[in-house]
Amino acid sequence: MYWSRLFIPTLRENPAEAEVVSHQLLLRAGYIRQLAAGIYNYLFLAQRSLLKIQRIVREEMDAMGAQEMYLPALNPAEVWQESGRWSVMGDNMFRLKDRFGRDLCLGMTHEEVMTGIARGELRSYKQLPQIWYQIQTKFRDEPRPKSGLLRVRQFIMKDSYSFDLTPEGLDAAYQKHHDAYCRIFDRCGLDYIAVEAHSGAMGGSQSHEFMVVSDAGEDFVAIGRKSGYRANLEKAVSRAKPPAAPDPEGDLHPEEFHTPGQKTIEDLVKFTGLPATSQMKSLVMVADGKPVLALLRGDHQLSETKFAGALGASDVRPAHPAEIVDWMGADAGSLGPVGISDKLRLIADSALQGRRNMICGANRNDYHLKNVTPGEDFQPEYLDLRQVEDGDGDPLDPEATLEVRKTVEIGHIFKLGYKYSESMGLRVLDEHGQEITPIMGSYGIGVERILTCAIELFHDKDGMALPVSIAPFTLVITPVNYADEQQKAAAHQLFDAAKAAGLDALLDDRDERPGVKFKDADLVGIPYRITVGKKLAQGIVEVVERRSRASRDIAIDDAVAWVSAAASGK
């Protein structure tokens, strides 16, 4: 294609609304324009790149035997009411009414519709297993769209659904997806990790998220570099860092002391001169309506997900100030576990087990206790409650530590179990003529997020440095001066050769100064550039690799072959 004929509206300056790098570059390089918050026009370059990504996804899904379908984005309420998610989804779902007042919504995902198809058509065990997928636009009424294409209200998702007779069958489908996802992300040139994830409201037994480490992300993941440990922070476990100061020896008894105005752990550290690890943090929580006192080491944070999971509670919240006074007899800031076990259930994070003579609130405003020993002065249940922190011990390797990193989720695979097949009444007959409920899995990939993460991962001050597999073009041919007849002829010769070699090539035939053309090529992120310039007289052109900036002089007749080889090697 000829650059002069294309619509590639590059910007010299960063638009003010963009904060994260991928957002800035997508706008500057002319890939996207915003239509509304979380809703974007995908212009020519973005569409080209997204189509390449979708093609890779499609090839790998087809290779594993999955069948592509195309399903309605507009769904009747009934389907979602049947699974119960019409109400569960709340404000996250776009809803509308048709002219007769019937409720409709825009699909956020397609478990219901897929299960509906299966229920209507699958009759016999002989038809299973099945894996069905779609690559389509999904809608989600995000409370806060942000970061360009990272969190949006309309996006393209590949999602697939597996139907199996047995849990073993589901395991196989799950594994197939795991492997296919690795191939997809490898082919897209991403550095990613697969982590164990919390199944969340989807239910189900097992789940992995595919994550790209990036500061633009929103999810935290704990990573053990040596051991290979990988887990979503909601699920991650660790060995706590050792206390910063040894516990006082001896069989001491709790002793009240006056602590006027000392409310936070930080206050107490200063006031007592003892580190946060010697303090005990007391959090009054309400789990399914019942009061619970959660105890943590002073430097640790409560993981509400773990807390809810440990108690088997579905609704968890911090207590209101009035409830705290009512139950504890003091305000937050002077709370502790001693003498209140008849009123609240006491649970303590496992890092407190075996500790002695610590400091905690006295349940009397402006007083604290010292010499409090868990297991002696109060009897808690020990559970894993704390959020893993960067630098905590790796649970798989006593020598190693964990890193906690921000990540972007690009894929998620779930063992759904029987949730949808059961609630929607999907059954087939087994070989004995008995009705049996198939077991399901669901598997998603965020298509735009692959592009976004690639940009986050591969960019420099001049622009994107996209992997060949997903770049909108593989090669740009840049005559320094297109008005020069020799250069023009040579550029066209190269362009024809590139086309003949099957390369996705672009000819920058614009009447622009070379600097402009170089800057634009760098910004847009085309992996290879052939510059036709002053050395043409010697039959030489220059080949530049965008990612490394490496450039080399090559005889004009060899240039395309060189790029071809280099590009296919990536």
Place this chain on the structure above:
RNA sequence: CGGGGCGUGGCUCAGCCUGGCUAGAGCGCCUGGUUCGGGACCAGGAGGUCGGAGGUUCGAAUCCUCUCGCCCCGACCA
């Protein structure tokens, strides 16, 4: 939903506090010319309901009220 910020040519922004001429700059765009290896130069030119509505005033981009939109932090996030 709570907190903060911002809306002025296509883009980045100044002007607003302290109201007063035809509302400015840089970049981009158009025309002509000179240029041509990392976002050129000269000359000329087009382009703006100052987000919207209402109000105060002789007079509003500027002050007041309401409203819409966008961005960021938090809450939320199969």
